[in-house]
């Protein structure tokens with residue numbers, strides 16, 4: 001074989017090796033890019049598109065679905081059959097680093113207690129709600145504040161009427177659902193769960209905007 005052909009063969013072999021290395025690095029980069037810390041590849045890629053409809057016929061037992069030790073109450077007055085509220089518990093309880101709540105009215109003890117538990121697990125919990133709802137009967141806001149959860153309100157005669165929350169900056173739950181017993185057991189309500197990155201980023205930006213706008217430093221007392 002002539003030295004010319006040997007050179008051509010060498011160059012072709014080198015190109016092949018380089019392309020293999022580039023492809024390997026590309027695959028590794030893509031894999032890491034998809035994954036969040038602590039999350040498996042299959043978990044991070046999984047698409048979530050669900051809708052929860054209310055009312056539920058009974059209130060779901062929080063201990064049974066997301067409690068550390070389940071429910072050992074033989075006369076439990078809550079249901080152990082999965083429903084929309086139990087699914088909501090599971091979504092919220094899946095939080096590993098943050099829960100950003102932006103809901104008009106928060107009076108549901110079970111959901112407030114779940115936020116308090118997450119706060120104790122060092123999940124960063126932030127709450128935005130309407131200022132006219134914080135002192136209504138059953139409001140959980142003062143309990144949340146007493147437990148060290150940061151709550152901000154709109155301080156306006158207009159309503160902070162959103163009902164959405166963002167879990168771990170990657171999952172959005174949004175709909176008509178207030179965190180009240182009436183919404184759980186009486187009203188026709190919906191709550192959509194999705195992890196579409198573009199939609200979630202829009203809600204994250206809105207949350208950031210409202211969180212800063214409702215900073216007590218930036219709002220004057222009524």
Ligand SMILES: [Zn+2]
Nearest residue numbers: 061064071076
């Ligand atoms: Zn129970």
